[in-house]
Amino acid sequence: MDASGISDPLLEQARRAFPALWPPHAKEGSVSFDNAATTHKPVKVIEALQAHYLSHNANVHRAGYALAENATKEFEGTRRRVASFLGAANSSEIVFTRGTTESINLVAEAWGSTHIRPGDEILLTPMEHHSNLVPWQRLAARAQARLRFLPLDPRTGGVETREVAGAISPKVRLFAMTHISNVTGACNPIDEWIGICRRHGVVSLVDAAQSAAHRPLDAARLGCDFLACSAHKMYGPTGVGVLYGRSEILHAMPPWQSGGQMVESVDWEQSTYARPPHRFEAGTPPIAEVAGLRAAIEFLGELGWARIQTHESALVQQALDLLGSLPFVTVLPAPPGRAGIVSFLAKDTHPEDLAAFLNTAGFAVRAGRHCAEPFLRALGADSALRISFALYNTPAEVTRFVTELRRIHRELTT
Numbered sequence: 144m145d146a147s148g149i150s151d152p153l154l155e156q157a158r159r160a161f162p163a164l165w166p167p168h169a170k171e172g173s174v175s176f177d178n179a180a181t182t183h184k185p186v187k188v189i190e191a192l193q194a195h196y197l198s199h200n201a202n203v204h205r206a207g208y209a210l211a212e213n214a215t216k217e218f219e220g221t222r223r224r225v226a227s228f229l230g231a232a233n234s235s236e237i238v239f240t241r242g243t244t245e246s247i248n249l250v251a252e253a254w255g256s257t258h259i260r261p262g263d264e265i266l267l268t269p270m271e272h273h274s275n276l277v278p279w280q281r282l283a284a285r286a287q288a289r290l291r292f293l294p295l296d297p298r299t300g301g302v303e304t305r306e307v308a309g310a311i312s313p314k315v316r317l318f319a320m321t322h323i324s325n326v327t328g329a330c331n332p333i334d335e336w337i338g339i340c341r342r343h344g345v346v347s348l349v350d351a352a353q354s355a356a357h358r359p360l361d362a363a364r365l366g367c368d369f370l371a372c373s374a375h376k377m378y379g380p381t382g383v384g385v386l387y388g389r390s391e392i393l394h395a396m397p398p399w400q401s402g403g404q405m406v407e408s409v410d411w412e413q414s415t416y417a418r419p420p421h422r423f424e425a426g427t428p429p430i431a432e433v434a435g436l437r438a439a440i441e442f443l444g445e446l447g448w449a450r451i452q453t454h455e456s457a458l459v460q461q462a463l464d465l466l467g468s469l470p471f472v473t474v475l476p477a478p479p480g481r482a483g484i485v486s487f488l489a490k491d492t493h494p495e496d497l498a499a500f501l502n503t504a505g506f507a508v509r510a511g512r513h514c515a516e517p518f519l520r521a522l523g524a525d526s527a528l529r530i531s532f533a534l535y536n537t538p539a540e541v542t543r544f545v546t547e548l549r550r551i552h553r554e555l556t557t
């Protein structure tokens with residue numbers, strides 16, 4: 144074990160693979176604790192982007208020359224790789240989008256416009272990110288449907304499964320649920336909730352933005368209808384994400400955006416549409432970014448979930464123990480088994496001020512509403528300071544963070 148406190152040599156090596164964490168790109172000793180916003184990228188991902196533009200650049204699904212054929216082969220190969228990463232039954236269930244937000248909007252527009260009728264209900268947890276809330280608000284307004292929110296248990300900061308069962312009625316058409324809260328790290332029992340949806344014929348959508356890099360996902364086993372995630376939160380590039388859609392449901396959906404590549408044949412007045420997934424990928428897709436996503440998935444695969452989860456659970460437990468020892472800190476609650484995200488308040492200080500002082504001490508942390516305003520209000524907070532871990536964070540960083548927090552708080556309040 145070295146000064147980082149990491150005993151696993153493979154993790155220590157993985158940490159070294161992120162150039163943005165080390166000089167000359169970062170100051171010696173700076174710490175990245177804002178990983179729920181976006182993660183840094185390992186060399187492998189950066190090299191995949193560079194290799195694409197240097198040696199493989201061509202548009203996909205169009206031309207027959209060697210470079211273009213190879214680009215298409217690689218692109219579709221990555222779709223198969225993503226399908227196995229997310230547990231899809233086949234690769235046509237994987238739609239490349241710009242990210243979680245776009246994936247959810249795609250469902251709200253394409254599925255929502257044909258399946259949600261006046262009087263229908265859309266069920267949501269109280270802990271949704273705005274990306275899994277605002278698209279449903281807009282759909283409900285358009286379709287004269289209604290949003291229903293599950294109650295938050297203020298003691299645990301979670302949602303009881305019996306509340307999910309109790310909320311289901313013939314009016315409920317969709318349950319859109321976050322897997323892991325980006326505010327508290329609460330990890331919802333989505334397997335149970337999706338089971339309830341399936342028993343009652345309710346369509347389920349999982350927002351996996353905060354889980355795809357931290358927990359194994361198996362869409363077919365879970366039995367969800369839709370699942371959305373973003374590559375940039377999984378050590379991959381910005382500008383690409385995934386919508387998993389169960390085959391039958393995607394086949395029955397009309398297109399969302401329209402243009403090139405999403406059509407089978409086009410006449411002056413009308414067109415016929417391609418089959419999924421291409422029906423939902425109008426225009427030129429993010430080709431280089433998809434290559435980067437493949438590299439990110441390979442990177443995660445080389446480490447393995449057991450190693451990643453053990454490490455991140457230990458970090459979050461250490462953070463909870465140390466923060467719990469500070470009498471001026473109130474940690475926003477989450478049920479046991481939370482992921483590597485902790486938000487908290489510190490007495491007599493504003494989270495924004497603390498974040499600014501922590502920045503000068505070398506810590507990148509986020510203060511604010513975390514794109515989950517109603518959830519923060521439900522937790523009785525206006526704003527909170529959040530730390531969120533990635534596989535490259537270390538026990539030594541957590542210890543130093545809490546020491547600095549104590550020092551800064553003392554200086555701000557005396």
Ligand SMILES: Cc1ncc(COP(=O)(O)O)c(C=O)c1O
Nearest residue numbers: 242243244272274325350352373
């Ligand atoms: C839970 C959750 N859902 C959705 C999103 C939106 O992701 P993106 O901005 O990559 O579309 C985020 C981003 O922070 C998130 O944390």
